[in-house]
Amino acid sequence: MSRAGQQTFIYDNPPAIAAHASIVGPKEGRGPLADWFDTVLSDDLLGQKSWELAEMEMVRRCARDAICRSRLPDEAVQAMLGGDLNNQIIASSFAARTLGMPFIGLYGACSTFVQALVIGSALISGGFLENALCVASSHYCTAERQFRFPLELGTQKPPQASRTATACGAALLNGNGDGAVLRVTSGTLGRVIDLNITDANHMGAAMAPAVFDTLAAHLSDTGRTADDYDLIATGDLGWIGRDLLLALAEAAKLAIPPEKLIDCGASLFYQAQDAHAGGSGCGCVASVSCGWLMKRMEAGEMKRLLLVGSGAMLSPTSSQQGQSVPGIAYAACIERSDP
Amino acid sequence: MSRAGQQTFIYDNPPAIAAHASIVGPKEGRGPLADWFDTVLSDDLLGQKSWELAEMEMVRRCARDAICRSRLPDEAVQAMLGGDLNNQIIASSFAARTLGMPFIGLYGACSTFVQALVIGSALISGGFLENALCVASSHYCTAERQFRFPLELGTQKPPQASRTATACGAALLNGNGDGAVLRVTSGTLGRVIDLNITDANHMGAAMAPAVFDTLAAHLSDTGRTADDYDLIATGDLGWIGRDLLLALAEAAKLAIPPEKLIDCGASLFYQAQDAHAGGSGCGCVASVSCGWLMKRMEAGEMKRLLLVGSGAMLSPTSSQQGQSVPGIAYAACIERSDP
Numbered sequence: 134m135s136r137a138g139q140q141t142f143i144y145d146n147p148p149a150i151a152a153h154a155s156i157v158g159p160k161e162g163r164g165p166l167a168d169w170f171d172t173v174l175s176d177d178l179l180g181q182k183s184w185e186l187a188e189m190e191m192v193r194r195c196a197r198d199a200i201c202r203s204r205l206p207d208e209a210v211q212a213m214l215g216g217d218l219n220n221q222i223i224a225s226s227f228a229a230r231t232l233g234m235p236f237i238g239l240y241g242a243c244s245t246f247v248q249a250l251v252i253g254s255a256l257i258s259g260g261f262l263e264n265a266l267c268v269a270s271s272h273y274c275t276a277e278r279q280f281r282f283p284l285e286l287g288t289q290k291p292p293q294a295s296r297t298a299t300a301c302g303a304a305l306l307n308g309n310g311d312g313a314v315l316r317v318t319s320g321t322l323g324r325v326i327d328l329n330i331t332d333a334n335h336m337g338a339a340m341a342p343a344v345f346d347t348l349a350a351h352l353s354d355t356g357r358t359a360d361d362y363d364l365i366a367t368g369d370l371g372w373i374g375r376d377l378l379l380a381l382a383e384a385a386k387l388a389i390p391p392e393k394l395i396d397c398g399a400s401l402f403y404q405a406q407d408a409h410a411g412g413s414g415c416g417c418v419a420s421v422s423c424g425w426l427m428k429r430m431e432a433g434e435m436k437r438l439l440l441v442g443s444g445a446m447l448s449p450t451s452s453q454q455g456q457s458v459p460g461i462a463y464a465a466c467i468e469r470s471d472p
Numbered sequence: 473m474s475r476a477g478q479q480t481f482i483y484d485n486p487p488a489i490a491a492h493a494s495i496v497g498p499k500e501g502r503g504p505l506a507d508w509f510d511t512v513l514s515d516d517l518l519g520q521k522s523w524e525l526a527e528m529e530m531v532r533r534c535a536r537d538a539i540c541r542s543r544l545p546d547e548a549v550q551a552m553l554g555g556d557l558n559n560q561i562i563a564s565s566f567a568a569r570t571l572g573m574p575f576i577g578l579y580g581a582c583s584t585f586v587q588a589l590v591i592g593s594a595l596i597s598g599g600f601l602e603n604a605l606c607v608a609s610s611h612y613c614t615a616e617r618q619f620r621f622p623l624e625l626g627t628q629k630p631p632q633a634s635r636t637a638t639a640c641g642a643a644l645l646n647g648n649g650d651g652a653v654l655r656v657t658s659g660t661l662g663r664v665i666d667l668n669i670t671d672a673n674h675m676g677a678a679m680a681p682a683v684f685d686t687l688a689a690h691l692s693d694t695g696r697t698a699d700d701y702d703l704i705a706t707g708d709l710g711w712i713g714r715d716l717l718l719a720l721a722e723a724a725k726l727a728i729p730p731e732k733l734i735d736c737g738a739s740l741f742y743q744a745q746d747a748h749a750g751g752s753g754c755g756c757v758a759s760v761s762c763g764w765l766m767k768r769m770e771a772g773e774m775k776r777l778l779l780v781g782s783g784a785m786l787s788p789t790s791s792q793q794g795q796s797v798p799g800i801a802y803a804a805c806i807e808r809s810d811p
Contacts, residue, residue, distance in 0.1 A: 135599030136599060136601070140551075140574045141666075142600045152760065182793075183793055185793065195666045201660065212479075219787060219789070221557075221787035222579050222785075223787045226798060226800070227662075227664075227795070227798065230664040230665075233663060234663065235479045236661075236662065236663060237577060237587070237591065237661065238579040238587075238785075239576075239577060239579065240561050240577040240578065241577050250578070252576065252591065252595075255594070255595055256594055259594060259599070259600065260475060261474050261475055261594050261598065263475070287713060322574035322575075322576065324572060324573065324575065325566075325568045325575050326569075327569050413718070446560060446561075447560065447562070448560035449559070450559065452561065454521075456525065459565060459569045461577075
């Protein structure tokens, strides 16, 4: 069976996660997950002349780290699926230019990494690709000046704002998964959901309805409940968005035990680091999945994880025109199989 | 077989093109293909308050036109794949918000429509979707002020510049294709190719190398030659880019009879309309495919078409930082089966 219910893909040939890599910036490298990430940058310019070039270089390095770990020869990598927050997703496409494999550009805002896992897994399970590199990144400095204000202004943020993570995560999916213990077993598409949040600083509120919609669809489509998962990890709802998700679930009588629900963005920084509502950005869920969650699964701590990445599909232009902030969320189920 | 060669997908269950729709702006509606398009707008604001809202409305209407023609009930449409040139692809995502089905956001610049056909067809052939709506749009006014200059400035363009088309095309792919005569039978991914063109106005030169790369890969992967196709239609290389493609092919001893090669962008406007190198934008290949080429195939004029959409993966930021313009191209083979 390849399809379940409304919007979920069941992978008859679930691809293995053959390798993963994560890179984070200095601030992220002083947070609670510091010791888990593969690389913590000391220089968030990565020796480059601009923030955009820095983010491109971060993507390139992270992709290369994952490829090296997979032991696949470079020329054997058949596609890169990914995106980022930069206009025209230049961090991903320019990295793809250097890396050289076919590139499938995606955009789901901060959900892009999970979107890549879902689409990449379908292409592998369907026999179109033997492997696929799924990558997503974000950088505090590229995002701030594109979406909000120049850094030099020192503009204050409200408490509900999240902080775009300087981070990248890459996972190499392989249809031939000998020896790998993690597989992507199902994926759920997202609908664009908008409950009229107009505060462009309140990403948690804007995305929580989409996370609820996709999570509910995934559980309904698979016939499961939250109890069937060891952990449900949202991407970057943040502290406030997480509470809103639980409230939406309660109102719909969908049981989500709070102790099973974590948020990658809320896990990324200590409160004392003043990241307000928590980390966000495409690289948030990507780095925390690859750096922390997948490693915990490989260590045997969990058998079944549901990753629900979400994105806010606004642009500065849409916000300036007074539009509300639509959200979208993708879900991917990762399972450990004991050898 | 689902995979051929380096980067081509062969669809074991080739989806039918169950319906298509096209909308173009007033200038496009005075060009050589005027009578072919389903809708020619008299008001390129579509009654909206901003150009961005206009483009969102154009996408919504075009998508609805295709759905209506397919006779599928609204709730039966399982996914929308698409993108546009607006930052954060807001025309597509905001239209998806209104339309309500799951949304897979893509970005390949002006190649996005063909990218949607390739990925959508794979998801249908692989059994993950029963149908998929592939849409892409562009609007002269949203593109000009985002990529270049405010319209009110009346800035001159050099001769090699193309003109972003105000246009949208939508094709509804259906795995259950009873009665439909056109199918998408194969698709080829693109690599990001950059031969160091730094003139951000010369999209033809920036993209020709990528078109050549993907076209050569498609022919090699399928074991075919250009003679196996009734027509090869590039997206928006324009007049100059087409010549460059032929030159690249000749240098590589890849035979492409010039009479078999057309360009959607070069076909969209009369020379007298002063569109310089020709039309461009995501909506160019989308509208010309859906409005003209597919109809010609359905009328029996052609049996096998190769559509090669290309995109220039620059952003204003990358150009302003002195970066060259990388290109990418996707190919989709559309074939007519006689009932």
